[in-house]
Amino acid sequence: MHRIGFIGCGNMGRAMVQGIVAQGLAAPSDIVVSARTQATLDAVRESFGVDTTLDNAEACRASTVFLAVKPQMYESVIAEVKPHLAENTVLVSIAPGKSLAWLAEQSGVRKIVRLMPNTPAAVGEGMTSVVVGEACEQADIDEVLAIVNSFGKSEIIPEHLIDAASAAAGCSPAFVYMFIESMADAAVLEGMPRAQAYRFASQAVLGAAKMVQESGMHPGALKDAVCSPGGTTIEGVRALEQRGMRSAVMEALAATVAKAQRL
Numbered sequence: 670m671h672r673i674g675f676i677g678c679g680n681m682g683r684a685m686v687q688g689i690v691a692q693g694l695a696a697p698s699d700i701v702v703s704a705r706t707q708a709t710l711d712a713v714r715e716s717f718g719v720d721t722t723l724d725n726a727e728a729c730r731a732s733t734v735f736l737a738v739k740p741q742m743y744e745s746v747i748a749e750v751k752p753h754l755a756e757n758t759v760l761v762s763i764a765p766g767k768s769l770a771w772l773a774e775q776s777g778v779r780k781i782v783r784l785m786p787n788t789p790a791a792v793g794e795g796m797t798s799v800v801v802g803e804a805c806e807q808a809d810i811d812e813v814l815a816i817v818n819s820f821g822k823s824e825i826i827p828e829h830l831i832d833a834a835s836a837a838a839g840c841s842p843a844f845v846y847m848f849i850e851s852m853a854d855a856a857v858l859e860g861m862p863r864a865q866a867y868r869f870a871s872q873a874v875l876g877a878a879k880m881v882q883e884s885g886m887h888p889g890a891l892k893d894a895v896c897s898p899g900g901t902t903i904e905g906v907r908a909l910e911q912r913g914m915r916s917a918v919m920e921a922l923a924a925t926v927a928k929a930q931r932l
């Protein structure tokens with residue numbers, strides 16, 4: 670594995686660095702991270718032992734450079750580092766709304782990969798969509814896949830699906846946390862201690878997700894299997910349907926896609 674650079678190390682950059690280091694894919698000394706403030710760098714260095722710098726150019730001295738700043742910062746940060754990106758650098762974008770064509774035009778770099786990771790990367794359970802630019806060679810693709818697979822699962826997708834993939838995996842952890850929080854609130858309402866309520870609700874979500882992945886059954890059939898005739902669960906299903914749960918979730922994902930297309 671060659672040197673990996675990260676420009677920006679907030680929620681997402683940190684999750685990826687944490688995943689890479691925890692899985693031992695790269696030695697901490699082979700990872701160089703830049704950020705805007707020394708406080709962020711001190712925290713990252715203390716947690717992961719990686720090299721840190723306030724100089725974004727320094728983070729470009731790597732074979733693979735991740736741009737882990739907010740989408741609004743992309744234009745100015747790319748303009749700043751453009752002179753420091755080598756001919757053969759693989760530039761990795763993790764921002765919504767920035768196309769391969771736009772990234773190539775702004776950076777002048779040939780080899781570009783668009784990723785949409787998610788924060789569960791921090792615990793090795795990320796789901797990353799990967800869009801590979803035309804100029805990338807198989808070795809570049811293999812290296813990026815090795816990195817993203819070190820912190821979870823990944824799939825290569827065509828560029829036109831990236832907003833859908835972002836909605837389904839990049840943004841959706843936030844919605845799942847809201848679901849877990851509201852289930853725990855309900856349990857607390859019934860008298861369960863808060864910490865215990867989070868353990869119950871989160872393990873139920875983890876288990877249900879595994880059932881979808883490992884049973885090969887349709888999610889609707891799995892739902893049916895929990896609903897005994899005349900039982901308690903079907904009463905809850907009715908309450909969720911009355912409040913438009915599935916429509917609310919679809920609208921939420923559609924809103925993220927619409928926003929990505931405006932960025």
Ligand SMILES: NC(=O)c1ccc[n+]([C@@H]2O[C@H](COP(=O)([O-])OP(=O)(O)OC[C@H]3O[C@@H](n4cnc5c(N)ncnc54)[C@H](OP(=O)(O)O)[C@@H]3O)[C@@H](O)[C@H]2O)c1
Nearest residue numbers: 677678679680681682704705706709737738739740764839
């Ligand atoms: N959060 C997610 O779940 C998620 C999921 C998928 C994709 N993404 C994408 O990941 C990217 C980063 O998002 P985030 O949530 O990690 O944002 P964030 O927590 O706000 O982190 C942004 C990082 O960029 C650094 N930064 C800001 N200006 C900089 C500059 N001029 N030069 C170098 N570093 C600079 C910040 O440094 P300081 O800490 O020193 O201020 C911070 O470390 C975004 O494009 C986002 O769309 C995020």
